[in-house]
Amino acid sequence: MKHNALQLYDYHIWANCRFFERLKELPDNVYTKEIQSVFPSIAETLVHIYTTDSIYLGVLQENTMDEIQASIKQAQEKTKNKGLEEMEVLYAELAEMYKVFFNSQEDMDKPITPEHPAFGLLETHLSELVQHIVNHGTYHRGNLTAMIRQLGYPSVPTDYLIYLYDRQATN
Template sequence: MKKHPAIQMYDYHVWANNQVFARLKELPREIYDQEITSVFPSIADTLAHIFMTDTIWLGVMQGKAMDVIQASMREAQEKIGDKRLETIEALFEESANAYRSFFVEAGDMEKEVFPEHPKFGRLETNLAELVHHVVNHGTYHRGNVAAMIRQQGESGVPTDYIFYLYEINSTN
């Protein structure tokens, strides 16, 4: 059975994150923690932000109340702890598993949802659109990470969607 396009996009998100983790493991450790002038103070902070945002949106998709989502944010902050690369990578893997379980449980990615934002109000959307937001957000910040790596004199890793497509098509 063919995957829903939103689920394939989410799989790309996971693949691209894993590409970044693999590259960071090849680089000198200080690059990950080094404070630099950028969107976030470090690569570690940028990855923590992606993880936190993924956590928020999973809660939204699951229809959780804002107070429950805020509590999950506090728990996520505690899990992140010292922002060690290995810790963040493991949290991303847990998050991916939670998303995949949710997709199976939800079934219909076109299911309408109506998240309430404290500032922006009620949104009429569907699960697929929210998944696309999560992926787009991650793509934006992986670009920040690539720039931060480059600022420190190293090359990044290609994470464009087309590279994902080539990789998954070569394994089928």
């Protein structure tokens, strides 16, 4: 049976993919149009999710703070001025890196102690950080939904329950 954290991460990928599919259906200018919201555009929201997911892969891998800081700069360079389709490719590549990492883990509940520059050491478990990554993505997909609606278009439902129904229908 698949560990719950891995199923949650599969949901995260599924929900991101649904947003990319929806955004590709909308006029091209929707992606970069500036709006009054949490982020100034849909593009910038997607960059934020990608950058944060990149950071947390390093945290899960128990990289040093210097390595994590370098990954932030790499993510910023990779995403600079990228269009929707290019961002979709970056997301897919990052999801594959996560899957490679997860496949190398024997214990998704193993304890880890990441260190945050402002908050210090955190005693937690790998699976709890995966849940954090998924929660972070869910929060910002909510921002995306609001932004798409603010621009006058319907969004796409990405609730976890819909993922479960979708997964059941495809199995």
